[in-house]
Amino acid sequence: MKKFLAVMMFALMLVTTQARAAEFEMVEYSAQVKLQWLAAAGIPEAQKFLKLIERPVFFNADNLDDFERLELTNSLYQELNMQAAMEFVRENNYKNVMDLACSLSPRAMILGDEGRKVAVGELQTVCLIGDWCLEEFGSKKAINNVWYDAYWLQDKAGMMASANKLKGEVCIIEQGVMIYLADDVRAQMYENLRDVLKKHGGCLITSDFTQKKYFTDVAAALYGEQNAATLYDETKAMYERVFDDKIADDLQDEQEALEFLKTHGLTARKVPLFNKPPKLYISKKLTPAQLQAVNELAKKDYLWVITAL
Ligand SMILES: C[S@@+](CC[C@H](N)C(=O)[O-])C[C@H]1O[C@@H](n2cnc3c(N)ncnc32)[C@H](O)[C@@H]1O
Numbered sequence: 001m002k003k004f005l006a007v008m009m010f011a012l013m014l015v016t017t018q019a020r021a022a023e024f025e026m027v028e029y030s031a032q033v034k035l036q037w038l039a040a041a042g043i044p045e046a047q048k049f050l051k052l053i054e055r056p057v058f059f060n061a062d063n064l065d066d067f068e069r070l071e072l073t074n075s076l077y078q079e080l081n082m083q084a085a086m087e088f089v090r091e092n093n094y095k096n097v098m099d100l101a102c103s104l105s106p107r108a109m110i111l112g113d114e115g116r117k118v119a120v121g122e123l124q125t126v127c128l129i130g131d132w133c134l135e136e137f138g139s140k141k142a143i144n145n146v147w148y149d150a151y152w153l154q155d156k157a158g159m160m161a162s163a164n165k166l167k168g169e170v171c172i173i174e175q176g177v178m179i180y181l182a183d184d185v186r187a188q189m190y191e192n193l194r195d196v197l198k199k200h201g202g203c204l205i206t207s208d209f210t211q212k213k214y215f216t217d218v219a220a221a222l223y224g225e226q227n228a229a230t231l232y233d234e235t236k237a238m239y240e241r242v243f244d245d246k247i248a249d250d251l252q253d254e255q256e257a258l259e260f261l262k263t264h265g266l267t268a269r270k271v272p273l274f275n276k277p278p279k280l281y282i283s284k285k286l287t288p289a290q291l292q293a294v295n296e297l298a299k300k301d302y303l304w305v306i307t308a309l
Helices: 002-026 029-041 044-053 067-091 106-113 124-137 140-145 156-163 183-200 208-223 225-243 254-263 281-285 288-297
Strands: 096-100 117-122 146-150 170-173 202-206 266-271 303-308
Touching (some): 029 067, 044 106, 067 170, 067 208, 067 225, 067 281, 067 288, 106 117, 106 146, 117 124, 124 140, 146 156, 156 183, 170 183, 183 202, 183 303, 208 225, 208 288
Parallel strands (some): 096 117, 117 146
Antiparallel strands (some): 202 303, 266 303
16 A cells, blocks of 8 residues: 555656646746756756756757857856856845846855845746746755746836835846847836836846847857857857847947936946856866956956946
8 A cells, every 4th residue: 555655656746747847848948048058057056957847958069060169158158147146146245136037046046045035037937947946956945035926027016016025125136138128128127127226225237238248258268259259149149049039239338228227217337247256166167278267257347236316
Protein backbone atom coordinates (compact mmCIF):
# COMPACT_ATOMS: atom_id res chain seq x y z
CA MET A 1 0.00 0.00 0.00
CA LYS A 2 2.83 2.35 0.98
CA LYS A 3 4.59 1.57 -2.30
CA PHE A 4 1.37 2.20 -4.25
CA LEU A 5 0.90 5.58 -2.55
CA ALA A 6 4.50 6.55 -3.24
CA VAL A 7 4.09 5.67 -6.93
CA MET A 8 0.83 7.64 -7.10
CA MET A 9 2.46 10.67 -5.43
CA PHE A 10 5.37 10.53 -7.86
CA ALA A 11 3.01 10.26 -10.85
CA LEU A 12 1.01 13.23 -9.56
CA MET A 13 4.16 15.30 -9.09
CA LEU A 14 5.24 14.45 -12.63
CA VAL A 15 1.90 15.48 -14.11
CA THR A 16 1.88 18.72 -12.09
CA THR A 17 5.43 19.52 -13.13
CA GLN A 18 4.66 18.90 -16.79
CA ALA A 19 1.48 20.96 -16.61
CA ARG A 20 3.29 23.88 -15.05
CA ALA A 21 6.16 23.61 -17.52
CA ALA A 22 3.62 23.69 -20.33
CA GLU A 23 2.34 27.06 -19.10
CA PHE A 24 5.71 28.46 -19.99
CA GLU A 25 5.08 27.64 -23.65
CA MET A 26 2.90 30.70 -23.80
CA VAL A 27 5.35 33.10 -22.30
CA GLU A 28 7.34 35.55 -24.34
CA TYR A 29 10.53 33.79 -25.33
CA SER A 30 12.53 36.76 -24.14
CA ALA A 31 12.00 35.58 -20.57
CA GLN A 32 13.63 32.28 -21.40
CA VAL A 33 16.43 33.72 -23.52
CA LYS A 34 17.51 35.94 -20.64
CA LEU A 35 17.66 32.90 -18.37
CA GLN A 36 19.76 31.10 -20.97
CA TRP A 37 22.40 33.85 -20.89
CA LEU A 38 22.42 34.09 -17.10
CA ALA A 39 22.72 30.30 -16.82
CA ALA A 40 25.62 30.30 -19.27
CA ALA A 41 27.29 33.02 -17.19
CA GLY A 42 27.18 30.54 -14.29
CA ILE A 43 24.41 32.04 -12.11
CA PRO A 44 23.24 29.03 -10.08
CA GLU A 45 19.64 30.27 -9.65
CA ALA A 46 19.26 30.79 -13.41
CA GLN A 47 20.59 27.27 -14.04
CA LYS A 48 18.06 25.81 -11.61
CA PHE A 49 15.14 27.79 -13.12
CA LEU A 50 16.07 26.72 -16.62
CA LYS A 51 16.24 23.08 -15.57
CA LEU A 52 12.87 23.31 -13.84
CA ILE A 53 11.01 24.75 -16.81
CA GLU A 54 12.42 21.98 -18.99
CA ARG A 55 12.90 23.88 -22.20
CA PRO A 56 15.71 23.36 -24.68
CA VAL A 57 17.82 26.50 -24.85
CA PHE A 58 16.52 28.81 -27.52
CA PHE A 59 19.79 29.66 -29.25
CA ASN A 60 22.64 27.28 -29.92
CA ALA A 61 25.53 26.65 -32.28
CA ASP A 62 23.18 24.95 -34.77
CA ASN A 63 20.97 27.98 -35.32
CA LEU A 64 23.45 30.83 -34.81
CA ASP A 65 26.62 31.18 -36.85
CA ASP A 66 28.57 33.21 -34.36
CA PHE A 67 27.15 31.42 -31.31
CA GLU A 68 30.27 31.18 -29.15
CA ARG A 69 31.01 34.89 -29.25
CA LEU A 70 27.32 35.85 -28.97
CA GLU A 71 26.87 33.62 -25.94
CA LEU A 72 29.81 35.04 -24.02
CA THR A 73 28.97 38.65 -24.92
CA ASN A 74 25.28 38.34 -23.99
CA SER A 75 26.03 36.38 -20.84
CA LEU A 76 28.50 38.98 -19.65
CA TYR A 77 26.10 41.82 -20.48
CA GLN A 78 23.24 40.13 -18.61
CA GLU A 79 25.35 39.29 -15.58
CA LEU A 80 26.72 42.85 -15.39
CA ASN A 81 23.14 44.17 -15.53
CA MET A 82 21.93 41.79 -12.87
CA GLN A 83 24.83 42.35 -10.46
CA ALA A 84 25.00 46.14 -11.00
CA ALA A 85 21.34 46.56 -10.09
CA MET A 86 21.79 44.43 -6.94
CA GLU A 87 24.88 46.42 -5.93
CA PHE A 88 23.00 49.69 -6.38
CA VAL A 89 20.16 48.45 -4.16
CA ARG A 90 22.63 47.29 -1.48
CA GLU A 91 24.82 50.39 -1.49
CA ASN A 92 21.79 52.66 -1.21
CA ASN A 93 20.20 50.31 1.28
CA TYR A 94 16.83 50.12 -0.40
CA LYS A 95 14.42 47.94 1.57
CA ASN A 96 11.84 47.93 -1.24
CA VAL A 97 12.42 46.92 -4.82
CA MET A 98 10.19 46.70 -7.87
CA ASP A 99 11.75 44.50 -10.53
CA LEU A 100 9.87 45.38 -13.72
CA ALA A 101 9.30 42.78 -16.41
CA CYS A 102 12.31 40.91 -15.13
CA SER A 103 11.14 37.48 -16.31
CA LEU A 104 12.09 34.69 -13.87
CA SER A 105 14.23 36.69 -11.56
CA PRO A 106 17.26 35.24 -9.78
CA ARG A 107 17.90 38.83 -8.72
CA ALA A 108 14.57 39.08 -6.89
CA MET A 109 15.22 35.82 -5.05
CA ILE A 110 18.69 36.94 -3.91
CA LEU A 111 17.50 40.40 -2.79
CA GLY A 112 14.51 38.83 -1.02
CA ASP A 113 16.83 36.47 0.81
CA GLU A 114 18.71 39.55 2.07
CA GLY A 115 15.48 40.69 3.75
CA ARG A 116 14.28 43.21 1.14
CA LYS A 117 10.71 43.24 -0.15
CA VAL A 118 10.69 42.64 -3.89
CA ALA A 119 7.59 43.04 -6.06
CA VAL A 120 8.19 41.58 -9.49
CA GLY A 121 5.89 42.94 -12.21
CA GLU A 122 5.38 40.56 -15.12
CA LEU A 123 2.89 39.06 -17.52
CA GLN A 124 0.46 36.57 -15.99
CA THR A 125 2.12 33.48 -17.47
CA VAL A 126 5.59 34.51 -16.29
CA CYS A 127 4.17 35.21 -12.82
CA LEU A 128 2.85 31.65 -12.53
CA ILE A 129 6.23 30.18 -13.38
CA GLY A 130 8.00 32.77 -11.24
CA ASP A 131 5.98 31.74 -8.19
CA TRP A 132 6.78 28.12 -8.95
CA CYS A 133 10.55 28.80 -9.10
CA LEU A 134 10.28 30.69 -5.84
CA GLU A 135 8.47 27.81 -4.13
CA GLU A 136 11.00 25.30 -5.47
CA PHE A 137 14.24 27.12 -4.74
CA GLY A 138 13.58 30.12 -2.54
CA SER A 139 14.75 30.28 1.06
CA LYS A 140 12.02 30.83 3.66
CA LYS A 141 13.04 34.49 3.76
CA ALA A 142 12.87 34.86 -0.02
CA ILE A 143 9.46 33.18 -0.15
CA ASN A 144 8.19 35.66 2.47
CA ASN A 145 9.69 38.72 0.79
CA VAL A 146 9.26 38.18 -2.94
CA TRP A 147 6.06 38.04 -4.96
CA TYR A 148 5.03 38.30 -8.60
CA ASP A 149 2.30 40.79 -9.53
CA ALA A 150 0.67 40.38 -12.92
CA TYR A 151 0.22 43.66 -14.81
CA TRP A 152 1.15 45.27 -18.09
CA LEU A 153 3.74 48.02 -17.78
CA GLN A 154 1.28 50.37 -19.48
CA ASP A 155 -1.38 49.57 -16.86
CA LYS A 156 -1.37 52.56 -14.50
CA ALA A 157 -3.62 51.06 -11.84
CA GLY A 158 -1.84 47.68 -11.93
CA MET A 159 1.60 49.20 -11.43
CA MET A 160 0.41 51.49 -8.64
CA ALA A 161 -1.41 48.64 -6.86
CA SER A 162 1.85 46.67 -6.88
CA ALA A 163 3.82 49.67 -5.55
CA ASN A 164 1.24 50.27 -2.82
CA LYS A 165 2.07 46.90 -1.26
CA LEU A 166 5.52 48.29 -0.39
CA LYS A 167 6.08 50.59 2.57
CA GLY A 168 8.71 53.33 2.14
CA GLU A 169 10.96 54.46 -0.71
CA VAL A 170 11.25 52.15 -3.66
CA CYS A 171 14.09 51.28 -6.02
CA ILE A 172 12.54 50.36 -9.35
CA ILE A 173 14.70 48.30 -11.71
CA GLU A 174 13.93 48.50 -15.41
CA GLN A 175 16.38 46.78 -17.71
CA GLY A 176 16.10 45.44 -21.20
CA VAL A 177 12.37 46.05 -21.51
CA MET A 178 11.66 49.52 -22.84
CA ILE A 179 13.78 48.80 -25.92
CA TYR A 180 11.12 46.32 -27.04
CA LEU A 181 8.11 48.51 -26.36
CA ALA A 182 6.15 50.53 -28.91
CA ASP A 183 6.43 54.31 -28.47
CA ASP A 184 2.96 54.76 -26.93
CA VAL A 185 3.46 51.85 -24.50
CA ARG A 186 6.88 53.15 -23.46
CA ALA A 187 5.47 56.66 -22.93
CA GLN A 188 2.63 55.31 -20.79
CA MET A 189 5.07 53.18 -18.77
CA TYR A 190 7.11 56.30 -17.93
CA GLU A 191 3.94 58.19 -16.96
CA ASN A 192 3.09 55.34 -14.58
CA LEU A 193 6.63 55.24 -13.18
CA ARG A 194 6.56 58.98 -12.52
CA ASP A 195 3.32 58.57 -10.54
CA VAL A 196 4.82 55.75 -8.46
CA LEU A 197 8.00 57.75 -7.74
CA LYS A 198 6.00 60.87 -6.82
CA LYS A 199 3.86 58.93 -4.39
CA HIS A 200 6.46 56.60 -2.86
CA GLY A 201 9.81 58.36 -3.38
CA GLY A 202 12.98 56.57 -4.42
CA CYS A 203 14.31 56.09 -7.92
CA LEU A 204 14.26 54.08 -11.08
CA ILE A 205 17.51 52.58 -12.33
CA THR A 206 18.11 51.54 -15.91
CA SER A 207 20.89 51.13 -18.42
CA ASP A 208 18.49 51.15 -21.37
CA PHE A 209 19.27 54.76 -22.39
CA THR A 210 22.90 53.75 -22.89
CA GLN A 211 22.40 50.16 -23.99
CA LYS A 212 23.83 50.55 -27.50
CA LYS A 213 27.14 52.03 -26.32
CA TYR A 214 27.23 49.84 -23.22
CA PHE A 215 26.61 46.59 -25.09
CA THR A 216 29.13 47.55 -27.79
CA ASP A 217 31.71 48.28 -25.10
CA VAL A 218 31.02 44.88 -23.49
CA ALA A 219 31.68 43.22 -26.86
CA ALA A 220 34.85 45.31 -27.29
CA ALA A 221 36.11 44.26 -23.84
CA LEU A 222 35.84 40.61 -24.94
CA TYR A 223 36.69 40.65 -28.63
CA GLY A 224 38.28 44.04 -29.39
CA GLU A 225 36.92 47.27 -30.87
CA GLN A 226 37.12 45.87 -34.41
CA ASN A 227 34.49 43.18 -33.68
CA ALA A 228 32.20 45.10 -31.35
CA ALA A 229 29.81 46.66 -33.90
CA THR A 230 29.32 43.28 -35.60
CA LEU A 231 28.44 41.63 -32.30
CA TYR A 232 25.93 44.38 -31.52
CA ASP A 233 24.28 43.97 -34.96
CA GLU A 234 24.24 40.17 -34.67
CA THR A 235 22.66 40.36 -31.22
CA LYS A 236 20.01 42.79 -32.43
CA ALA A 237 19.20 40.50 -35.38
CA MET A 238 19.05 37.51 -33.03
CA TYR A 239 16.51 39.22 -30.75
CA GLU A 240 14.48 40.41 -33.69
CA ARG A 241 14.07 36.76 -34.67
CA VAL A 242 12.58 36.12 -31.24
CA PHE A 243 10.42 39.19 -30.99
CA ASP A 244 9.42 39.28 -34.61
CA ASP A 245 9.63 43.04 -34.59
CA LYS A 246 12.22 45.76 -34.41
CA ILE A 247 14.23 46.55 -31.33
CA ALA A 248 14.26 50.28 -30.83
CA ASP A 249 17.68 51.67 -30.22
CA ASP A 250 16.43 55.21 -30.33
CA LEU A 251 16.71 57.47 -27.27
CA GLN A 252 20.41 56.58 -27.13
CA ASP A 253 21.37 60.22 -27.46
CA GLU A 254 21.77 61.67 -23.97
CA GLN A 255 20.08 65.03 -24.65
CA GLU A 256 17.18 63.42 -26.48
CA ALA A 257 16.68 60.92 -23.66
CA LEU A 258 16.77 63.66 -21.00
CA GLU A 259 14.17 65.64 -22.98
CA PHE A 260 11.99 62.54 -23.21
CA LEU A 261 12.22 62.04 -19.45
CA LYS A 262 11.46 65.72 -18.79
CA THR A 263 8.25 65.49 -20.81
CA HIS A 264 7.22 62.72 -18.41
CA GLY A 265 8.13 64.69 -15.27
CA LEU A 266 11.38 62.85 -14.65
CA THR A 267 15.09 63.65 -14.47
CA ALA A 268 18.25 61.51 -14.47
CA ARG A 269 21.82 61.38 -13.25
CA LYS A 270 24.44 58.95 -14.47
CA VAL A 271 26.40 56.70 -12.13
CA PRO A 272 29.08 54.02 -12.64
CA LEU A 273 27.88 50.47 -13.08
CA PHE A 274 29.97 49.50 -10.04
CA ASN A 275 31.92 51.46 -7.41
CA LYS A 276 34.41 48.62 -7.01
CA PRO A 277 35.50 45.76 -9.28
CA PRO A 278 32.52 43.41 -9.50
CA LYS A 279 32.62 39.77 -8.46
CA LEU A 280 31.18 37.93 -11.42
CA TYR A 281 30.41 34.25 -11.96
CA ILE A 282 31.43 34.62 -15.58
CA SER A 283 34.99 35.62 -14.58
CA LYS A 284 35.99 31.95 -14.68
CA LYS A 285 35.40 31.96 -18.43
CA LEU A 286 37.45 35.09 -19.15
CA THR A 287 41.14 35.53 -19.93
CA PRO A 288 43.15 37.90 -17.66
CA ALA A 289 43.10 40.53 -20.43
CA GLN A 290 39.32 40.25 -20.81
CA LEU A 291 38.88 40.46 -17.06
CA GLN A 292 40.96 43.60 -16.88
CA ALA A 293 38.92 45.17 -19.69
CA VAL A 294 35.69 44.24 -17.88
CA ASN A 295 36.94 45.87 -14.66
CA GLU A 296 37.62 49.08 -16.61
CA LEU A 297 34.19 48.93 -18.19
CA ALA A 298 32.55 48.46 -14.78
CA LYS A 299 33.67 51.98 -13.79
CA LYS A 300 31.77 53.65 -16.63
CA ASP A 301 28.55 55.66 -16.17
CA TYR A 302 26.09 53.38 -17.94
CA LEU A 303 23.51 53.37 -15.18
CA TRP A 304 20.88 56.13 -15.05
CA VAL A 305 19.26 56.97 -11.75
CA ILE A 306 15.90 58.52 -12.57
CA THR A 307 13.77 60.50 -10.10
CA ALA A 308 10.54 62.48 -10.24
CA LEU A 309 10.88 66.22 -10.92
C1 LIG B 1 14.06 40.62 -22.00
S1 LIG B 1 12.99 40.25 -20.71
C2 LIG B 1 13.40 41.39 -19.50
C3 LIG B 1 14.78 41.45 -18.99
C4 LIG B 1 14.89 41.85 -17.56
N1 LIG B 1 14.15 43.03 -17.20
C5 LIG B 1 16.32 41.99 -17.10
O1 LIG B 1 16.58 42.75 -16.19
O2 LIG B 1 17.16 41.32 -17.62
C6 LIG B 1 11.50 40.98 -21.21
C7 LIG B 1 10.32 40.65 -20.28
O3 LIG B 1 9.34 41.64 -20.43
C8 LIG B 1 8.05 41.05 -20.28
N2 LIG B 1 7.14 41.98 -20.97
C9 LIG B 1 7.14 42.29 -22.29
N3 LIG B 1 6.22 43.23 -22.56
C10 LIG B 1 5.62 43.56 -21.38
C11 LIG B 1 4.60 44.48 -20.98
N4 LIG B 1 4.03 45.29 -21.86
N5 LIG B 1 4.26 44.52 -19.68
C12 LIG B 1 4.86 43.72 -18.77
N6 LIG B 1 5.82 42.84 -19.08
C13 LIG B 1 6.22 42.75 -20.36
C14 LIG B 1 8.18 39.67 -20.89
O4 LIG B 1 7.31 38.74 -20.30
C15 LIG B 1 9.65 39.33 -20.60
O5 LIG B 1 9.81 38.49 -19.49
